[in-house]
Amino acid sequence: MKHLDNNQIIKITDILKQLLADETILYLKARNAHWNVEGRDFQTIHLYFETLYNELQLVIDEVAEKIRTKDVYAPATMSEYLQLTHLSENPIINHDSLSYIKDLLNDYEIIIGFLNQSILEIEDLNDVSTSDYLVGLLEQHQKTAWMLRSHLK
Template sequence: MSMRYVMDSNLDDPKRIVVVDGLKKFLADTYTLYLTTHNFHWNVTGPHFNSLHQMFMVQYNELWLAVDLIAERLLTLGSFAPGSYKQFAQLTSLPDVPDSPPEAMEMVSLLMKGNQLAARTARCVVPDAEEIGDQATSDLLVSRIAVHEKVAWMLRATLAG
């Protein structure tokens, strides 16, 4: 991990590196999910167009704000924030979307799975953040887990209809 500057805190440096690396993966997942959600917002068609178009817009706007919070937390911890497609592709646990837009309900399914994966990535970092007493990172991640789980539930409910 390349640190930008020395962090003046009582956070354990070796474990802080583990937390930073996990945050970078979570940032990549969040950005990838943002991009996928925005893509689906643009390309959704069918009888549920209006409701899905609106739902996806709410979701991608929320994700856009989250990307900034996660990146700023990385900077606060003394790291850089990855920001290229290449870096995100290497770090994310989310699969890329098909070249051709899928059907509307497949979009919903892919976003549900993406939110579940993002929550899983965040959940993996929480114990390390808590171990070093990094409550700010832990709080950010726990908040994001709640958002991703709620969105996944809403998308699952949409599929059930």
């Protein structure tokens, strides 16, 4: 069995670092939605956003540990995350559930696109374990995106 070389590890962990940044920013945006949502559906959507950020908290830990299994240090500062992320801050003007859902859905779709691309790159680098993990995460995010999208219909 062949081990990954340093070049492969750098490419894989660079992808994982970007993913960690995206997941962390998404987590903070889900927390923001949980804290600040208002409206007639407050109780239900407040709890739903809590479910989202709890799921993301687990994902963040798993991605960081995936980086560490490659003997690379995981980024852990906001300045690093802001440099690495694919997501952007979109000020929420109306604090209703649909505004937050649209924003979160957009971010999930960005991450889904990044995961699709990353899975192919990591498969080419022969890291089956990381590729398999990302496929599972992709499926989880696709399900969440479907649920968010369903709120908008």
